[in-house]
Amino acid sequence: MKVVCPKTEEELDELLSRPTEPLVEDVRSFGPRMLVLGAGGKMGPTLCWMARRAADLAGRPDLEVVAVSRFTNPTVRDWFETRGIRTVAMDLLDPHQRATLPGASEVVVMLGYKFAADSTPESEFWGRNAYLPAALVEQCRAARVVCFSTGNVYPMVAAETGGCTEETPPGPVGAYASAARGRELLVEFLSRQHNIPSLLLRLNYAVDLRYGVPVDVAVMLNNGEPVPLDVPYVNFVWQRYANEVALRAFRLCSSPAAVLNVTGPEIIAVSELAERLATRLGVPCRFTGSPGQTAFLSNASRCHDLFGLPDLDAWALVELVAAWIKQGGRTLGRPTKFWVRSGRF
Numbered sequence: 001m002k003v004v005c006p007k008t009e010e011e012l013d014e015l016l017s018r019p020t021e022p023l024v025e026d027v028r029s030f031g032p033r034m035l036v037l038g039a040g041g042k043m044g045p046t047l048c049w050m051a052r053r054a055a056d057l058a059g060r061p062d063l064e065v066v067a068v069s070r071f072t073n074p075t076v077r078d079w080f081e082t083r084g085i086r087t088v089a090m091d092l093l094d095p096h097q098r099a100t101l102p103g104a105s106e107v108v109v110m111l112g113y114k115f116a117a118d119s120t121p122e123s124e125f126w127g128r129n130a131y132l133p134a135a136l137v138e139q140c141r142a143a144r145v146v147c148f149s150t151g152n153v154y155p156m157v158a159a160e161t162g163g164c165t166e167e168t169p170p171g172p173v174g175a176y177a178s179a180a181r182g183r184e185l186l187v188e189f190l191s192r193q194h195n196i197p198s199l200l201l202r203l204n205y206a207v208d209l210r211y212g213v214p215v216d217v218a219v220m221l222n223n224g225e226p227v228p229l230d231v232p233y234v235n236f237v238w239q240r241y242a243n244e245v246a247l248r249a250f251r252l253c254s255s256p257a258a259v260l261n262v263t264g265p266e267i268i269a270v271s272e273l274a275e276r277l278a279t280r281l282g283v284p285c286r287f288t289g290s291p292g293q294t295a296f297l298s299n300a301s302r303c304h305d306l307f308g309l310p311d312l313d314a315w316a317l318v319e320l321v322a323a324w325i326k327q328g329g330r331t332l333g334r335p336t337k338f339w340v341r342s343g344r345f
Helices: 009-016 022-025 042-058 074-081 122-139 174-195 211-223 239-253 272-281 303-305 314-326
Strands: 033-037 065-069 086-089 106-109 142-152 198-203 258-262
Touching: 009 042, 009 239, 022 042, 022 086, 022 239, 033 042, 042 074, 042 239, 074 239, 106 122, 106 239, 122 142, 122 174, 142 174, 142 239, 174 198, 198 211, 198 239, 211 314, 239 258, 239 303, 258 303, 272 314
Parallel strands: 033 065, 033 106, 065 086, 106 142, 142 198, 198 258
Antiparallel strands: none
């Protein structure tokens, strides 16, 4: 698919939230309200807008899309409201506030806490990444629940394996991955205990031109910094596709909880990625670190069989990132730290 690089963030958001006909068809079967918990993060805004647009195209103006976040920035809250998305400002860690959540037929749990491992107690990772998502799943037991997880719950593997499938035994490394695996186990327990139709979405590196693995590499190159090769291969996927899969995955929810890997079909060598971006950006390419033999890699063949391949492949996405960076497009300054092997991000 050929996509012209957006010139503005408004154009980028429109592209990231553009629904497909299959999604519009799926949304026709949704109930009266969808909650997106933790909607103020990187993916939440365009996922909510995609749901709102799909509902309108499906002839479902009655379907209320509700974004729940702390919304400490009023500009972010206005972004949702002006697009027809109801917002609820709430600290979900507060049980008294949490008790006032409206009921829903579909719920997306997007909460996660990955960084600052060196300065954060491990209990913080477990509280935010395991306890809180599980408490929300239990509270929303009358709904179908899609709960975001991460490919970091898998062990690191060689590129020749093709990546970890949903049948690969988890092998989390570090506090973040361990707590994310804890979330999965608690959700699975609650799904069985209360017959909650649920799905765990193991996502590897969504890319939204303002952040993501290729953006990290492009920013390093533009700053004259060497690109680390400690983790020699990566998976990543266009965020528009990840948004769509998350919304269409409600039809896969089951008890016990189902599991679905979401990433692109390609396994990309970091060295090749850096060289391609350096050529497009017209800058030198240098490397650092000792290339490892393994990486965090997922195999999302099941996802691709169910929902089709991403509308942008990895190299088309790299071209978009290069064009966005070259034209001075804003980045979020929130690196993925894809090169970290220790699990301490």
